[in-house]
Amino acid sequence: MDKRAATILAVVRAIPSGETLAYGEVARRAGLPRRARWVAKLLATAVDESLPWHRVLRSDGRIAFAEGSAGFYEQVRRLRAEGVQVADGRVRRSTPMARDDLDALLWAPA
DNA sequence: CCCGTGACTCTAC
DNA sequence: CGTAGAGCCACGG
Numbered sequence: 001m002d003k004r005a006a007t008i009l010a011v012v013r014a015i016p017s018g019e020t021l022a023y024g025e026v027a028r029r030a031g032l033p034r035r036a037r038w039v040a041k042l043l044a045t046a047v048d049e050s051l052p053w054h055r056v057l058r059s060d061g062r063i064a065f066a067e068g069s070a071g072f073y074e075q076v077r078r079l080r081a082e083g084v085q086v087a088d089g090r091v092r093r094s095t096p097m098a099r100d101d102l103d104a105l106l107w108a109p110a
Numbered sequence: 111c112c113c114g115t116g117a118c119t120c121t122a123c
Numbered sequence: 124c125g126t127a128g129a130g131c132c133a134c135g136g
Contacts, residue, residue: 023118034131036118041133044117056117064117071117 004032008042015055018082020091022059040064054078061091 007030015021021029023036032038036059043053054075058064065072067089076086085092 024120027118034119035133037116037131038118038133040117053117058117059119066117069117075117 005042008039009051012051012053012056015052018084020055020057023056024059026056057091063089
């Protein structure tokens with residue numbers, strides 16, 4: 001596994017439980033803009049069981065897996081287990097969080 | 111080297 | 124809001 005992959009996975013692991021991030025955002029935070037598809041491919045081949053891959057969604061908040069597929073249900077199940085509202089294969093945020101607010105949350109000092 | 115294939119994204123309408 | 128269409132990028136045939 002190269003350094004870029006490791007960085008991507010680190011960003012994914014940094015997503016707090018109950019929060020989500022888009023593939024493109026993950027790539028951007030890892031310093032690899034326009035690599036969204038690559039992030040998806042990476043998650044698909046990742047073996048680390050502790051990796052919170054389910055917290056990564058499409059930019060519009062929808063589950064990336066085809067609706068009805070095994071992965072789709074698995075992701076919905078995991079998200080709901082963390083208290084995330086999912087309806088029609090899409091994550092619902094009652095109060096959409098601004099990008100800056102999410103930034104502050106993710107990068108806030110422990 | 112060209113072509114197809116995605117757990118993608120952005121812009122127009 | 125939702126749907127095309129084009130763009131994008133790593134990879135394999």
